[in-house]
Amino acid sequence: MNECVFCKIVDGELPSRKVYEDEEILAFHDISPLAAVHVLIIPKIHITSLADCTSKHQDLLGRMLLLAPRLAKEHGLDTGFRTIINTGRGGGQTVFHLHINMFGGDRPAQA
Numbered sequence: 001m002n003e004c005v006f007c008k009i010v011d012g013e014l015p016s017r018k019v020y021e022d023e024e025i026l027a028f029h030d031i032s033p034l035a036a037v038h039v040l041i042i043p044k045i046h047i048t049s050l051a052d053c054t055s056k057h058q059d060l061l062g063r064m065l066l067l068a069p070r071l072a073k074e075h076g077l078d079t080g081f082r083t084i085i086n087t088g089r090g091g092g093q094t095v096f097h098l099h100i101n102m103f104g105g106d107r108p109a110q111a
């Protein structure tokens, strides 16, 4: 039984406000946004963190990262945006399924 919240979102067991989806990647609005726009970009396969990635994930990681500016533009973040990947407990990671935080807009984050 998989208790991973993001895997449940990928599987449709939990709802999300999707903003992008393809065969490998899902992006959706964070349920507790740090800014006016706060999107999470995740791989559909379960990868615990960036520290668990290997060269076989290189293309996937590149595609995830390239989605950030595209989604930022689509959400009106014309002057810029932030991207954060928290890795491991010591890195502030709270959901242990790799995700890129992309956020910006008013209510700037203190993170």
Ligand SMILES: [Zn+2]
Pocket: 004, 005, 006, 007, 008, 045, 046, 047, 096, 097
């Ligand atoms: Zn997962």
